[in-house]
Amino acid sequence: MVLLAVSFICFLIFRFTGDPVLMLAGKYATQQEREQVRIAYGLDRPFYVQYANFLGNALKGNFGKSYISQVDALDTILERFPATFELALTAICISLLAGVLLGVVVSIKPKSLVSRLIMAGSLGGISIPTFLMGILWVMLFAVFLEWLPPFGRGETVQIGPWRTGFLTLDGLKHIIMPALTLSGYQLAVILRLTRAGMREVLSEEYIKTAWSKGLSPFTVIVKHALRNVLIPVVTIAGLSFGELIAFSIVTESIFQWPGMGNLLLVSIFETDHPVIVTYIMMAACIILAINILVDLLYAWLNPKIQYN
């Protein structure tokens, strides 16, 4: 249902912003040439026929050809998918692991110097926009210290249809800064959520019971307390996936990462509608899928909730 609505909006965009004929045929085409283009792309037929065609083709995975490169829009985007996926995956891992770990540290020893530093850092993580954070990393590690490469994906290895940067040292070096940049905001949010949750849970009766039973601190904190905190943390992390996609566009633009986000920006500047529309449809599918997954995961983690 949602997908249908999104597809309809996409189609409207596709059709009514700017004249595609002008785009396709070029500014200097004659009237006759324009007519030819109009018929060749089916733009002369009535509105609903065009939408039905669009929908039918979209279901078959055919979103038309890029206006600029004349290559299949879906292929163009899928070719860029591995780069974005690897970046996003690394960023999610960093923000979940580091966020939860630091959140636990802060909640166990709230008054120590380390905790104060971590909390100050998390305020920074929330107050510094992603793009600025990325540029500051570049200034520090690439320009000033010259430790890490400032842009690109480095050497990659092709495995079947998948082009990975995980398997070469160069590729790994290239992913550090973009992944740190992309994970920054989510890390701060997860840290704060974990801290808030832990503070609440640690004062509960059953934690006192666990302590008084003489269990080791690890068991109490990880097995008894953290488990109950993780449910909302995982949910929020999953539900903010749209945000992650948005910030991947920003990150990719800073580091010239050859992913989908960068492609989208280039397509926007070239008004390459088929690619933009395909990107939107793909983003919608991914976000919907993640939302459904989170719902299921939530029910699985918390047996109190049941879906009929």
Place this chain on the structure above:
Amino acid sequence: MIKNILQSNLVYSFVRDISAIAGAMVLVVFIFCALFAPVLAPMDPYDLTTVELSNSLMAPAWMETGSLSFPLGTDDQGRGILSTILFGLRTSLMVGFSVVVISSILGIIFGMLGGYYGGILDAFIMRTADTVFAFSTTLLAILLLGIFQSRNIWTVVFAICIAGWVKYARTIRGSVLEVKENAYITAAKASGAKDFRILFRHVLPNALPPVFVLMAVDLAVVIMLEATLSFLGVGVPITEPSLGMMISIGKNYIYAGMWWMVLFPGLTLILLVVAINLFSDWLRDEMNPKLALRS
């Protein structure tokens, strides 16, 4: 009247909260700078008669190649960084405040209608909100602006509002659901008040406090978002001053060691956002009595 305000709990707690005062003061200074930018700025960076290319890429005044007429250096077009920052603050704050006001009004209307009437209307509004929410404000704003052919400050405001009203609608709907169960609403209905009157005289005032907090938090978010959009090149056009755009231009020169074009607008942006966040933290604690009891 003034005496009453000064003796209120709100003022009392504000005066005792140093970080809130600091945040509010920085914010006031920034707003002042933005309002009087044409007077305060050493030059008008968008007046072509005063901008000279020969002044481009100059370092800040205290460095060897700097000059006193450009305290914080110049960019690649010969515009003074300090002047451009002052004009950029105008854009940031103008977009920030307009978006917060417009999207909160949209959110209040939709949230109130949904929460008060329920049924299909509510379901429709909330499903739309869910979808918009899943896409996230940032992504939706980027996509919308990517589609618009001509861009100016108001298309940016429009796009962020379209993407941003949902959090207000959700918040206000939640409080309306709570408020409408109260006896005074039943009393108002019994005394024959019209729906419109009940909504605006009885429901709205009691459902507003969480919206104020949200507006304060959202102001920081929107200012960051505007900068992000301008940085990506889908925000305000190149002819308008913007902190995000300055950083995006400056980014090309950091490898040549010209850090001032990124660092000064960047620090301004961070300071502005931190100031708003400190203020909104205080406001949140104040408007939420539950939190105060706990701590």
